[in-house]
Amino acid sequence: MSDPGRPPTAFETRVYEATRRIPKGKVTTYGRLGKALNCGSSQAIGQALRRNPFAPEVPCHRVVAGDLTLGGFAGHREGEELRRKRRMLDEEGVRFDEKGRVLAVCVHEFPAS
DNA sequence: CACCTGACATAAT
């Protein structure tokens, strides 16, 4: 595997906490997460989610790209894994358009806190 | 619609 004992850093924990707060049937974008974490970089968010040590605790599949595209999944930007992500969201109530984009109404915005 | 640049954190060297 990639890395065994990887101690989650404070930043990663922050991302996991925020992602965990996403209600079922809704999705969030990396950009919004970055704003919620006061981080101007969304890539760092993806980095943290990619290292997601928690499986269903942190629903990384509920996080989509800024243009409401699925983005990537487990290091794959396309393929079965990504297809699975779309199905998971569909099962949770999230709908997509023909372009494979998440409906904006399913996007959850973070609180001001 | 395609390409390049920008901003931030982690792991590796």
Added chain:
DNA sequence: AATTATGCCAGGT
């Protein structure tokens, strides 16, 4: 301790 390379991106040209 510092630098280099990479990453489930965003935004602008």
